[in-house]
Amino acid sequence: MxxxxxxxxxxxxxxxxxxxxxxxxxxxxxxxxxxxxxxxxxxxxxxxxxxxxxxxxxxxxxxxxxxxxxxxxxxxxxxxxxxxxxxxxxxxxFSAEDAEKKFQDWLEHKEKSILTKKEKLVSSKEQAKKEKFEAEKKINEARIAAQQKALEEENQEIANDAEAPVTEENTSADTEENKNEETNA
The missing domain is CATH 3.30.1320.10 (Ribosomal protein S16)
Structure with a gap:
């Protein structure tokens, strides 16, 4: 068979x-x-x-x-x-003991190579995770910086808008006082 x-x-x-x-x-x-x-x-x-x-x-x-x-x-x-x-x-x-010794030596070498491969896989996964985290961190920092910049610009516009009417009111008040003084004189 x-x-x-x-x-x-x-x-x-x-x-x-x-x-x-x-x-x-x-x-x-x-x-x-x-x-x-x-x-x-x-x-x-x-x-x-x-x-x-x-x-x-x-x-x-x-x-x-x-x-x-x-x-x-x-x-x-x-x-x-x-x-x-x-x-x-x-x-x-060769004797049976020599054969067994050769086989055990080969087996130890094989186990070391398998462990090395497993460690390499784990370290590459960790490295990829770190790189992904760093890239995400940079993106987040850029996004936060853009938000901060937009917020600062918005605050500055609000401050400019708040200052502009005050100066207009002062100038209009000054012109009214000048007109009153001119009419009184």
Missing amino acids: AVKIRLQRHGKKGKPVYHIVVADSRSKRDGKNIEKLGIYVPTTNPATIELNLDKAVDWLEKGAQPSDTAKSILSFKGALLKKHLNGGVKKGA
Whole structure:
């Protein structure tokens, strides 16, 4: 029987969740499977992958052929490397302890790179938030300055209007007094 390791789609429209399964290659995509190895959620950043590594390596050693996406997932989680190292142990190239040490070193390096990516994503989000805040702050300051300027101009116009009638009244009063003085004289 031809066995494949492939993805089985679950989840709702637009939000896929894939089960990583071992299935007969002739069965439908979402049909019957032999064993579930893990899950893959591509919508998160970075993608969430939960995989039973030992079962995956066991099925790979039995001859199960992974699909393209499943192969990249298995490679990312280290199942293909572990299978390769187990092959080296069987051939006598190195001991099982050396193989385990190499795998653990690779795993630590991989975890560091994933953590670095997560930190970079968080810092870029914070940086974008700060830039957005600064831009909004500048816009608010410009708007407040424009309002202050308009208010000052309005106050100055009101002050000018208030002063202008007073001077007109004084001048008209002065002219009336002058007329009265002229008529009296």
